[in-house]
Amino acid sequence: MTFEYAPAPESRSVVDIAPSYGLFIDGEFAEAADGKVFKTVSPSTEEVLSEVAQAGEADVDRAVRAARKAFGTWSALPGSERAKYLFRIARIIQERSRELAVLETLDNGKPIKETRDADLPLVAAHFFYYAGWADKLEHAGFGPAPRPLGVAGQVIPWNFPLLMLAWKIAPALATGNTVVLKPAETTPLSALFFADICRQAGLPKGVVNIVPGYGDAGAALVAHPDVNKVAFTGSTAVGKEIARTVAGTRKKLTLELGGKGANIVFDDAPIDQAVEGIVSGIFFNQGQVCCAGSRLLVQESIHDELLDSLKRRLATLRLGDPLDKNTDIGAINSAEQLARITALAEQGEAEGAERWSPACELPSAGYWFAPTLFTNVTQAHTIARDEIFGPVLSVLTFRTPDEAVAKANNTPYGLSAGIWTEKGSRILAVANKLRAGVIWSNTFNKFDPTSPFGGYKESGFGREGGRHGLEAYLDV
Amino acid sequence: MSDRLSVFKTYKLYVGGKFPRSESGRVYEVTDANGDWLANAPLSSRKDARDAVVAARKAFGAWSGATAYNRGQILYRIAEMLEGRREQFVREVADAEGLSEAQAAAQVDAAIDRWVWYAGWTDKIAQVVGGGNPVAGPFFNLSSPEPTGVVAVVAPQESSFLGLVSVIAPVIATGNTAVFVAAERSPLPALSLGEVLATSDLPGGVVNVLSGRPAEIAAPLAAHQDVNAIDLAGADDVLAKELEIAAADNLKRVLRPQPVDDWTATPGIDRMTAFLETKTVWHPTGSLGASGSSY
Numbered sequence: 001m002t003f004e005y006a007p008a009p010e011s012r013s014v015v016d017i018a019p020s021y022g023l024f025i026d027g028e029f030a031e032a033a034d035g036k037v038f039k040t041v042s043p044s045t046e047e048v049l050s051e052v053a054q055a056g057e058a059d060v061d062r063a064v065r066a067a068r069k070a071f072g073t074w075s076a077l078p079g080s081e082r083a084k085y086l087f088r089i090a091r092i093i094q095e096r097s098r099e100l101a102v103l104e105t106l107d108n109g110k111p112i113k114e115t116r117d118a119d120l121p122l123v124a125a126h127f128f129y130y131a132g133w134a135d136k137l138e139h140a141g142f143g144p145a146p147r148p149l150g151v152a153g154q155v156i157p158w159n160f161p162l163l164m165l166a167w168k169i170a171p172a173l174a175t176g177n178t179v180v181l182k183p184a185e186t187t188p189l190s191a192l193f194f195a196d197i198c199r200q201a202g203l204p205k206g207v208v209n210i211v212p213g214y215g216d217a218g219a220a221l222v223a224h225p226d227v228n229k230v231a232f233t234g235s236t237a238v239g240k241e242i243a244r245t246v247a248g249t250r251k252k253l254t255l256e257l258g259g260k261g262a263n264i265v266f267d268d269a270p271i272d273q274a275v276e277g278i279v280s281g282i283f284f285n286q287g288q289v290c291c292a293g294s295r296l297l298v299q300e301s302i303h304d305e306l307l308d309s310l311k312r313r314l315a316t317l318r319l320g321d322p323l324d325k326n327t328d329i330g331a332i333n334s335a336e337q338l339a340r341i342t343a344l345a346e347q348g349e350a351e352g353a354e355r356w357s358p359a360c361e362l363p364s365a366g367y368w369f370a371p372t373l374f375t376n377v378t379q380a381h382t383i384a385r386d387e388i389f390g391p392v393l394s395v396l397t398f399r400t401p402d403e404a405v406a407k408a409n410n411t412p413y414g415l416s417a418g419i420w421t422e423k424g425s426r427i428l429a430v431a432n433k434l435r436a437g438v439i440w441s442n443t444f445n446k447f448d449p450t451s452p453f454g455g456y457k458e459s460g461f462g463r464e465g466g467r468h469g470l471e472a473y474l475d476v
Numbered sequence: 477m478s479d480r481l482s483v484f485k486t487y488k489l490y491v492g493g494k495f496p497r498s499e500s501g502r503v504y505e506v507t508d509a510n511g512d513w514l515a516n517a518p519l520s521s522r523k524d525a526r527d528a529v530v531a532a533r534k535a536f537g538a539w540s541g542a543t544a545y546n547r548g549q550i551l552y553r554i555a556e557m558l559e560g561r562r563e564q565f566v567r568e569v570a571d572a573e574g575l576s577e578a579q580a581a582a583q584v585d586a587a588i589d590r591w592v593w594y595a596g597w598t599d600k601i602a603q604v605v606g607g608g609n610p611v612a613g614p615f616f617n618l619s620s621p622e623p624t625g626v627v628a629v630v631a632p633q634e635s636s637f638l639g640l641v642s643v644i645a646p647v648i649a650t651g652n653t654a655v656f657v658a659a660e661r662s663p664l665p666a667l668s669l670g671e672v673l674a675t676s677d678l679p680g681g682v683v684n685v686l687s688g689r690p691a692e693i694a695a696p697l698a699a700h701q702d703v704n705a706i707d708l709a710g711a712d713d714v715l716a717k718e719l720e721i722a723a724a725d726n727l728k729r730v731l732r733p734q735p736v737d738d739w740t741a742t743p744g745i746d747r748m749t750a751f752l753e754t755k756t757v758w759h760p761t762g763s764l765g766a767s768g769s770s771y
Contacts, residue, residue, distance in 0.1 A: 043692050125612065141604065143744075236727070243724035248717030255727065412726065431757050439757045448611035452619050457704070458727045463754050466609055468619065476746065 024195035026066035028206030032453030033058040043109030044331035055213035063209040067178040070206030075176035076243035077136030109331030129449035130170035148176035150228035155174030158184035254462025261416030263293030263406035269420035286297040291416035341390030348383035490670025492531030493680015507573025520688035528684035535681030540651035544599035551595035572662035583734035594645040625704030628697035636662035646747035663687035698722040705729035
């Protein structure tokens with residue numbers, strides 16, 4: 001006999017989504033100058049959640065002016081006072097975390113299990129962490145009196161909407177900058193709820209401005225002459241364009257871009273733990289993670305054994321309603337992203353890799369993609385080189401540690417990597433040779449506000465998190 | 477005593493531990509501050525720049541993998557070798573920059589002391605900018621600085637020797653390898669520095685010296701896909717912008733030109749951190765639970 005899971009939906013009633021939202025500029029919600037709006041949908045059902053004002057160049061300019069106006073007072077506040085605002089924000093996020101988790105799941109499509117247990121706790125922790133720095137900056141190792149930069153223009157992606165907001169806004173405010181933040185066009189809602197949290201916290205007007213919109217709004221923000229600092233998380237292609245835009249200016253730039261992380265499993269690895277790490281590495285958040293372990297490098301001698309275990313484990317993943325507390329795999333964020341994943345997977349097949357997915361029924365509405373793995377993948381295959389940003393794992397093999405390192409580093413990216421082995425010296429030697437900013441050994445996809453995160457090579461530059469994360473927002 | 481006819485030196489590039497002429501066969505005239513001829517310097521080509529990058533890449537593994545202590549010893553050795561050739565550099569810097577002997581000597585002394593300063597940094601910077609992170613979970617978590625890789629440097633135009641040393645030493649102290657373009661009008665102290673580096677136990681290819689037109693050779697360096705970072709110290713605004721745009725193609729780390737009033741002032745650590753990556757390594761620690769240990 002089999003035991004089926006009963007549905008265990010999280011209640012939607014905890015969140016009240018208004019039919020429309022404005023831009024949040026200078027402490028007020030306002031329509032776009034040209035009156036444009038766009039719809040944001042729930043990726044799991046395609047239901048329209050709300051209609052949001054769409055920022056254009058004029059709105060971005062107004063937001064930057066508001067941030068500039070607020071900068072003088074905000075940066076002049078004693079650090080201990082700025083700290084208290086951030087502590088307030090952190091506390092309110094904790095109080096409203098269930099509401100925000102449900103909201104994020106609705107707008108993004110990721111499972112409630114993840115928003116509830118990963119995104120929201122990390123968001124609150126990030127504000128707590130940087131709140132504590134605000135009155136200790138002279139001890140952070142950046143000189144006796146480090147100064148803020150001014151107005152920070154921040155552009156964030158849709159994969160962790162509120163967490164990416166926290167990574168951007170918390171260090172910026174702690175160091176005395178004011179911000180204009182553009183959330184992604186498919187996930188604007190949690191940033192607008194954050195605007196309400198700023199209101200509840202009594203944050204002075206203009207310190208945080210939220211301008212939902214498309215790429216044109218992001219480009220206008222990055223290019224605005226009165227922006228002193230640009231922080232971007234997103235694709236490598238857009239990152240390069242931004243680097244060209246700020247060339248020749250005094251704007252300080254940090255970029256957190258794509259990845260093609262290698263998860264290396266040696267023959268002495270604890271297989272069951274490695275399988276859990278591989279699954280978390282590529283199927284967490286439907287693989288829409290810049291630091292995903294999207295290339296599995298497995299030592300040849302354990303290839304078959306590991307793949308058998310992995311396939312058994314994938315067959316137990318539950319795909320479906322993201323609000324169901326038992327759901328492991330939610331919806332892909334947008335039709336556009338689904339099309340990209342689909343095309344790359346088809347290319348993988350066409351180039352000769354072997355495709356496998358567990359038996360898995362996809363819902364009829366919404367954007368869905370079954371967990372997929374490819375075996376017989378070579379380094380020349382597109383699916384071994386391009387970032388797919390979806391639940392697609394490419395499996396390659398190696399014989400020696402040197403070969404594993406060479407293959408892992410054979411990419412223009414350098415964000416993350418994983419190492420699975422019981423041998424300590426091998427962990428340290430391989431970790432030392434990998435050209436990546438975050439190395440998870442015998443674990444994967446761990447995040448913490450105290451731990452610097454960011455890439456080597458074309459995965460970007462600058463670090464977010466920890467003491468290191470302050471540098472991006474200080475005049476040093 | 478009859479006037480002895482002196483022996484001129486042929487100034488050559490320093491690439492991969494060897495002293496080649498420019499593959500292009502070109503030279504250009506270098507004059508002193510009064511316009512009098514001093515020497516012919518190699519007019520490097522794009523091909524010379526690419527050869528230098530190949531040499532720098534080849535040297536990177538061993539240099540970045542050397543112990544910090546060893547790198548410190550070698551940087552100190554550079555200071556020792558320079559001290560022994562102090563008079564030569566005083567003369568070259570005086571000619572290059574139109575300084576009195578005393579002024580030039582002050583520049584050279586400061587440059588020698590700068591090598592000593594950075595020699596001491598090699599095994600300290602990791603403790604200053606790295607460290608353990610107190611993550612909220614049962615994990616060991618350590619952030620360490622690592623060299624970015626191959627760094628192209630447009631050397632300062634006004635300070636032909638002290639400025640040069642001040643931008644090169646921090647790049648290699650942390651384990652990067654460098655390709656630099658000497659000051660265009662006064663490249664001779666830089667080319668002579670190559671001779672010092674060659675006799676200081678510094679592995680060939682760690683520092684590669686090119687002379688010529690920055691506008692000609694810096695562009696292929698900025699666009700080179702195997703260069704990881706670029707220091708624009710000696711580029712004017714127009715060139716700096718052009719190079720920064722080219723550098724975006726593979727997202728090089730870019731250090732923009734900084735105004736420097738006084739090269740003799742003690743530098744901070746910014747020129748080192750500009751060419752350092754941060755690597756963070758996680759590992760479970762295991763934990764003691766109610767039911768016993770998990771390690």
